[in-house]
Amino acid sequence: MAGERDTPSALISTDPVFRSMLRQALASSGCPITISSEITQPLAQMGPDQVSELKRINPELIFLDLEQDPVIGVQFAHFLAESNPRRQFVAVGPVLQPELLMQAMRAGISDYLPKPVSPEELSAALDRAARKLGIPADGAGRLPGKLFVAFSVKGGSGTTTVATNLAVRLQRLTGKKTLLVDLNLELGEVALFLGLQARFTFIDLLRNLHRMDAELLASYIEQHESGVQLLAGPEEPGMADALTADGVHQILGLLRQHFDYVVVDTSTSFAPVTMAALEQANEVLLITHADLPSLRNIKRTLPFLERTAGRSGDKIRLIVNRYLLEDPISLEDVTSTVGMEVDAVLANEYEAIVRSINTGKPIALERKSKFNNDLGILGARLAGTGAVTKRGRKGPLGSIRKFLGLKDQGAAHE
Ligand SMILES: Nc1ncnc2c1ncn2[C@@H]1O[C@H](COP(=O)(O)OP(=O)(O)OP(=O)(O)O)[C@@H](O)[C@H]1O
Numbered sequence: 001m002a003g004e005r006d007t008p009s010a011l012i013s014t015d016p017v018f019r020s021m022l023r024q025a026l027a028s029s030g031c032p033i034t035i036s037s038e039i040t041q042p043l044a045q046m047g048p049d050q051v052s053e054l055k056r057i058n059p060e061l062i063f064l065d066l067e068q069d070p071v072i073g074v075q076f077a078h079f080l081a082e083s084n085p086r087r088q089f090v091a092v093g094p095v096l097q098p099e100l101l102m103q104a105m106r107a108g109i110s111d112y113l114p115k116p117v118s119p120e121e122l123s124a125a126l127d128r129a130a131r132k133l134g135i136p137a138d139g140a141g142r143l144p145g146k147l148f149v150a151f152s153v154k155g156g157s158g159t160t161t162v163a164t165n166l167a168v169r170l171q172r173l174t175g176k177k178t179l180l181v182d183l184n185l186e187l188g189e190v191a192l193f194l195g196l197q198a199r200f201t202f203i204d205l206l207r208n209l210h211r212m213d214a215e216l217l218a219s220y221i222e223q224h225e226s227g228v229q230l231l232a233g234p235e236e237p238g239m240a241d242a243l244t245a246d247g248v249h250q251i252l253g254l255l256r257q258h259f260d261y262v263v264v265d266t267s268t269s270f271a272p273v274t275m276a277a278l279e280q281a282n283e284v285l286l287i288t289h290a291d292l293p294s295l296r297n298i299k300r301t302l303p304f305l306e307r308t309a310g311r312s313g314d315k316i317r318l319i320v321n322r323y324l325l326e327d328p329i330s331l332e333d334v335t336s337t338v339g340m341e342v343d344a345v346l347a348n349e350y351e352a353i354v355r356s357i358n359t360g361k362p363i364a365l366e367r368k369s370k371f372n373n374d375l376g377i378l379g380a381r382l383a384g385t386g387a388v389t390k391r392g393r394k395g396p397l398g399s400i401r402k403f404l405g406l407k408d409q410g411a412a413h414e
C-alpha cells in the first residue's frame with residue numbers, strides 16, 4: 001500500500017468533481033501513486049508559492065485540468081515538462097482546437113481527455129501513465145482480488161469463526177495480501193476474534209470514500225500478527241445506518257483492487273447491504289449446522305440466495321460447520337434436503353474454538369486440529385491449489401425431507 005516509495009504526483013484543478021473522480025480512480029487502481037500536492041486555484045492565479053511547491057516535490061506525474069484557461073495551461077505544461085523531461089501528464093479540459101492540441105502534445109501532454117471524463121477513461125489514462133513511468137503493477141493493470149463472503153441463514157452457525165480462520169489460512173497458504181472485512185451491520189466481532197482493537201471501521205471508509213486514496217485506505221486497516229489485515233465493523237448499533245447497497249459495492253470494489261483475497265464476515269440478515277456483498281462475491285460460503293432449523297432455513301431461502309448471488313447459484317458453497325459423525329442428520333440427508341452438495345465439512349471443536357475466541361488468538365494459528373485441517377482443505381480449494389469437489393444438485397428425496405414436510409425438491413427449485 002502507500003509508502004515512502006510511492007510515486008509523487010500533483011493535481012491541478014479547480015473542479016471538485018474531477019478531483020474526487022481522480023482520487024477514486026487512483027484508489028481503485030491500487031497504483032502506488034500519491035497526490036503530494038493539490039492546487040485548486042485557477043491557473044492564471046498561480047503564484048511563486050505553488051511553483052516552488054511543485055519544484056520541491058518534483059512530481060513525476062501531473063494531473064492537469066485545462067478547463068479554466070487552456071492556453072495558459074498548455075504553456076504551464078511546457079514549463080513543467082522542461083524542468084523534468086521524464087514527467088508525465090494526464091490532462092483534461094474542453095475540446096481543443098487542432099492547433100492548440102498540437103501545442104499541448106509538443107508541451108508533453110501525451111494524454112488529453114476532453115471533459116466530461118468517465119471514470120473508465122480516467123482509469124485507462126492512469127494505467128497508461130503508470131506504464132510509461134514504469135510503476136510496478138501492484139495497481140496498474142492488476143486483476144481484482146477474489147471476494148469470499150461468509151453468510152448463514154441462522155445466527156450462531158459459525159460464520160465469524162469460519163471467516164476469521166479462513167482468512168488466516170488463506171494468507172498462510174498463499175502468502176498473498178489478504179483482507180478480512182467485518183460487514184456486520186450491528187456489532188462487529190471480528191476484531192475481537194483477532195485480539196485487535198480497531199481504531200476505524202468500514203463506516204469511516206464509507207464516509208471518506210469520495211477522497212479515498214491508497215494512503216487513506218491503509219490508515220483504516222489494522223495489521224494482525226498473522227499477516228492478515230482487517231477492516232473492522234461497527235462498535236455500536238446504528239452506526240451502519242448510512243450504509244447502502246451501493247456503498248457496499250463501492251467499498252468491496254475498491255478493496256478488491258488492493259488485496260488478493262477479501263474475506264467478508266456478514267450478519268444473518270437479508271438486508272440489501274448484505275445481499276450486495278453476496279451479489280459481488282466470487283464465492284459465497286454458506287455456513288450451516290446439520291440441524292433441522294438451519295436446513296429448513298436454507299431450503300426456504302436458497303432460491304432467493306441463488307437469484308441474488310447470480311451465476312445460477314453455482315458460486316454458493318455449502319459448508320457444514322460443527323459436524324459430528326454421530327449427528328443424526330447425515331451429509332447425504334443435508335444434500336437431499338436442500339438440493340445442493342456439501343462442499344466442505346468442518347469438525348466440531350467447541351472447547352478449542354471458544355478458548356481461541358476468548359484469548360483473541362485464531363485457532364488457525366494455534367495448533368493442529370481437525371477443524372484446522374478441514375479449513376486448510378477448504379482454503380486450498382478456494383485458492384485454487386487443492387482438489388475441486390463437484391458441486392451441484394442431488395436427486396432423490398432424503399428421509400429428512402419427509403421429516404421437514406417438504407415437497408418435491410425439483411419443483412421447489414424451479
Ligand atoms: N467448528 C466449531 N466447533 C465448535 N464450536 C464452534 C465451531 N464454529 C463455531 N463454534 C462456536 O459457535 C459459536 C458461534 O460462533 P460464531 O460467533 O462464529 O457464529 P456466527 O454465525 O458468527 O454468530 P452470529 O450470528 O452471532 O454472528 C461460538 O461460541 C464458537 O465458539
Ligand SMILES: [Mg+2]
Nearest residue numbers: 159160189266
Ligand atoms: Mg458472527
